[in-house]
Amino acid sequence: MKGSLRGVETAFTKLAARSPALGGWGLTGVFTRYLDQGSEQATWLHAALGSATTLTEASSEVGDTDMGLGLLRMTGPKLQAAWFGTLLLATWVDFLHLVDAVLRNCPMCSVEKIFVDLHRVQGLTEPTLTDLASLDPEQVEAATTAMPELMGKLTRQFDTLQRETRATMKFGGQVIAVMQAVEMVTMISTMKMAMPRVPPSAPATLGVGLVMSSGGVMVGSRRVVSAEWVEMMRRLVQAGVISVPAVGAAVLIQGGQVTMAQAHQGLPKGVRDALGDSPEVRGMQVTGRAGAGMSDAPKHHVLPQEHREWFEQRGFKGDMDIDQFCVRLEQAHHEAIHGGGNWKLGRTWPGEWNRMIMEALREAENLAARRLTRSQVLNIVAENMKEYRVPMNFVSGRSR
Structure with a gap:
């Protein structure tokens, strides 16, 4: 790119x-x-x-x-x-x-x-x-x-x-x-x-279809994308980085199938299979509010906002600032990890998320006798996210 x-x-x-x-x-x-x-x-x-x-x-x-x-x-x-x-x-x-x-x-x-x-x-x-x-x-x-x-x-x-x-x-x-x-x-x-030329009278879908072959995706006798490209996209799809509809749209555009609004629905099964399309993958990729059924779900700052300066001193700035490390949780789950609906009372509980994570980070820093690196902070946070069953599907917490 x-x-x-x-x-x-x-x-x-x-x-x-x-x-x-x-x-x-x-x-x-x-x-x-x-x-x-x-x-x-x-x-x-x-x-x-x-x-x-x-x-x-x-x-x-x-x-x-x-x-x-x-x-x-x-x-x-x-x-x-x-x-x-x-x-x-x-x-x-x-x-x-x-x-x-x-x-x-x-x-x-x-x-x-x-x-x-x-x-x-x-x-x-x-x-x-x-x-x-x-x-x-x-x-x-x-x-x-x-x-x-x-x-x-x-x-x-x-x-x-x-x-x-x-x-x-x-x-x-x-x-x-x-x-x-x-x-x-x-x-x-x-x-x-x-994109092959589309005459004004062309139907909604072009007559030439896409075929998955050993060499990649073909349209007629022309190769649209290589097998290596498909494999790279498959890995990104399965990791939840790129969505199947996005890859499908790119394949359709390259193949001249340029008049379809729902890209993934227009791909033959062989191509979808090659991209790793499955209900499990699609479910993992759902980050939108409506798609995930989380329209009112609160955003939980994994890195506590009140300690923003502490994290900035350890490299969490710009693209890596703490507002980027938010996850959507169900209301009950969010309240539970903060010790209940009353946040002030919740902070008195040693297991409350903000209190617990800062104690863990400071303890690690004391043992190291130096400031933790950004990667070390994230590794410690990851361990505790698994313990509290907090998913690592991050969304931006910025309101602006």
């Missing part, structure tokens, strides 16, 4: 550096806002990937396997958001390349119409990019599941713009070289590689 994002940014830079065609247009003037949008989106994409990298490195440093997996699962929404956000941004680059070619080589094409067309495409992508940029697990999951349908709409818009440009150039008697400029953009397009 980092490599793909760098490629997208390079394309934006080259487009912005191009001077207007002699006596014509380019992506200048009123069109520069569309270049700026790409740069703005790239900022949060870099932040999401950086955050995922930080959490992954922290996971590898923790000795407790369950805590390590808990940290990896925290990367899931960030990875999915960056994955599909980068795909949308690459598609936006395709449109900009096409519009740039039209503005430079088709003087009889209406600049006002091109501006309106590009604005319409921007309107299609913005809601999804906003949901992905939120990094909220529920919004990210909904956005990724609906991506095949969105990519279908964008494919049609791309085709329409090409066909209208060709028609205008033929009507204006332009030379073949001018038409080739638009054709060249089509050939290098990300959409050309990832």
Whole structure:
């Protein structure tokens, strides 16, 4: 994803550096806002990937396997958001390349119409990019599941713009070289590689199906994704990092099955099996309130909030601050580990979670005669979470 994002940014830079065609247009003037949008989106994409990298490195440093997996699962929404956000941004680059070619080589094409067309495409992508940029697990999951349908709409818009440009150039008697400029953009397009052209009259699902073979997922005679890619996704799915619908959406998009809203429902059984799809896996991945039946479940701070400064001094800042280490518990369970409904009375019980965890951490620090590292703190917390049957499915506890 980092490599793909760098490629997208390079394309934006080259487009912005191009001077207007002699006596014509380019992506200048009123069109520069569309270049700026790409740069703005790239900022949060870099932040999401950086955050995922930080959490992954922290996971590898923790000795407790369950805590390590808990940290990896925290990367899931960030990875999915960056994955599909980068795909949308690459598609936006395709449109900009096409519009740039039209503005430079088709003087009889209406600049006002091109501006309106590009604005319409921007309107299609913005809601999804906003949901992905939120990094909220529920919004990210909904956005990724609906991506095949969105990519279908964008494919049609791309085709329409090409066909209208060709028609205008033929009507204006332009030379073949001018038409080739638009054709060249089509050939290098990300959409050309990832999504076969969908005619306006195409049915809701394309006629060519996906088949799981020993070499990966095939569509017709073309390999969509490799067996190695499927295996990597299978492991991430089973660990609860990436959801089956997200992987399914990616496979459908790569295979040209771009008009289906429910990605996982459109995959053949062989592909779902290869990804490790099962009721158990789906149940483990449910983090949304509605899906888990936890709409009013309180968020429990595993690392006590009143000791925030203590934890910050031991490395719990930024992507690893204590607000990231919350779990949803049933009301009764939450009250029980805090010593009952009255929190003040509960704190008098030695086994109350906040009191117990801080005593355990301070005792370990006294024995070590130095400050604990972040990984050591997490290992001790993991032991006690298992003792209190607190799941290591972390959610953000930030209200802002």
